[in-house]
Amino acid sequence: MKTNLYVLYGGKSAEHEVSLLTAFTVLNTLDKEKYNVYPIYITEEGIWCSLGLLDHELLDVDELRGSRTGVSPAASMGELLCKLFSGEGSRVVLPVLHGTNGEDGTVQGMLELMxxxxxxxxxxxxxxxxxKVIMKELFARAGIPQADYLALLHYEWNxxxxxxxxxxEETIGYPCYVKPANLGSSIGISRCENEQELYRAIELAFQYDRKLVIEKEVVGREVQLAVIGNDRPVCSVAGEFLKNREFFDYNKKYKSGQLIQQIPAHLSxxxxxxxxxxxxxxxxxxDGAGLMRADFFVTDEDEIYxxxxxxxxxxxxxxxxxxxxxxxxxxxxxxxxxKLIELALERHAHKQNRSYRGNEQ
Structure with a gap:
């Protein structure tokens, strides 16, 4: 019997379009002989839309969009989940929701309850x-080297x-980077070389989050590695994008095609x-599970951050x-x-062995 696979994408996030690009590739790659594939589109307003059983190749990313009127996010979610998850057969959810309201634990919490x-x-x-602030504090506790940073809250700025x-200026200095704490894909991020640029960058970043992280610039190559697994994770070789040492924003990453991959990266x-x-x-x-990509800076002196x-x-x-x-x-x-689906089933099966009763004498 085929596994019912539900792919969540879109979402109420600044990374909505990135999610659609990921979903387009994933949905066209999934083995339809192995899975019953159900695309679930979440609009930028948070409305959940089912596109039904996918049985054909998608030709354009716009085919992944849907719409519903006269319904709230909660009602659309409830109706769709009752309809899709009430039947028989094994099921797995594959979230490809980047950014807030999807990558930040919110959807994961709902799926845990289900x-x-x-x-x-x-x-x-x-x-x-x-x-990014919590992440950096955990890395600091683990002794993982990283650039100097500080956090800034919106009320402090106001x-x-x-x-x-x-x-x-006193603790980080210039050049520095200003980033929304809870966002990715280089959205809302700026490089600053003086106070005027810093002020504009902070105002921009606060449009996306109430908390920012400001980091000291590290001059070096940007190197990425992929980790996969649960309790015994394994790591890929390192790779890098060949580019000039300048900040690449969202448009350069996803729209201009200016990035060229070098795998493996040229490292000792x-x-x-x-x-x-x-x-x-x-x-x-x-405490990762499934997958994670780790991004590093490597300086000309082979220092790693x-x-x-x-x-x-x-x-x-x-x-x-x-x-x-x-x-x-x-x-x-x-x-x-x-492999990611296998790891999801493995982790879920392990959770079923937990006891939810108090100690019995």
């Missing part, structure tokens, strides 16, 4: 990996913007081994995560998705 297996990281790992700029064996070790360490520090991890990395045709595994051990795109 007792449904799902691919990827759980509630705590997703939330901690999404929040009360004393000048004092906060001074604090950043010692640095390569250390990166793989630190990637597993970061995965473990966040972790930048961040992505608990739900992109799976578009230009994404690094599947490319890394293809170059590591020949894992195909379809095999990679199958």
């Amino acid at each position: 007792d449904v297996p799902y691919t990827g990281n759980g509630v705590l790992t997703s939330a901690a990996g999404m929040d 009360q004393e913007a000048g004092r906060q700029c001074q604090r950043i 064996e010692e640095v390569h081994d250390r990166l793989r070790e630190l990637s597993i360490q970061a995965f473990t520090a966040l 972790i930048n961040e991890v992505n608990t739900l990395p992109g799976f578009t045709k230009i994404s690094m995560f599947p490319a890394l595994w293809a170059k590591t051990d020949g894992t195909t795109y379809g095999q990679l998705i199958d």
Whole structure:
């Protein structure tokens, strides 16, 4: 009997369009002989829409969009879940929701309550990996090297913007990066070389989140590694995008095609081994499950600093995560998705052995 596979994508997030690109590739790759595939589109307003059983190849990403009127997010979610999840047969949810309201533990929490297996990281790992400040604090406790940083809350900025700029200049200095704490895909991120740029960058970033992280710039190559597994994670070779040492924003990453992958990255064996070790360490520090991409800076002196991890990395045709595994051990795109589903079922089966009763005498 086929497994019923529900692919969640879109979402009320600034990374809505990135999610659609990932879903387009995933849905066209899934083995329809093995899975009954049900695309579930979540609009930018949070409305859940079912596209029914997918039995054909998608030709355009716009085929993935849907709409409903006269219904609230809660009602649309309830109706759809009752309809799709009340039948017989095994089922797995494959979330490809990037950013807030999907990658941050919110959807994962709902799926936990439904007792449904799902691919990827759980509630705590997703939330901690999404929040760059919490993530960095956990890395600091784990002894993983990273650039100097500080957090900035919206109310602090409103009360004393000048004092906060001074604090950043004294502790971080220029150049520095300003980032929303809970966002990805380079959205809302700016590089600053002076106070005027810093002020504009902070105002921009606060449009996306109430909490920011400001980081000292590390001059070096950006290197990425892919981790997969549950209790015994394994790590891919390292890869990098060949580009000039300048900040690449959302448009350059996803629309202009300016990035060229180099896998494996040109690194010494010692640095390569250390990166793989630190990637597993970061995965473990966040209690990862399923998959994670770890991003590092490597300086010309071979100093290593972790930048961040992505608990739900992109799976578009230009994404690094599947490319890394293809170059590591020949894992195909379809095999990679199958593996993530196997890991989801494994983790869910393990949870079924938990006891939810108090101690009995």
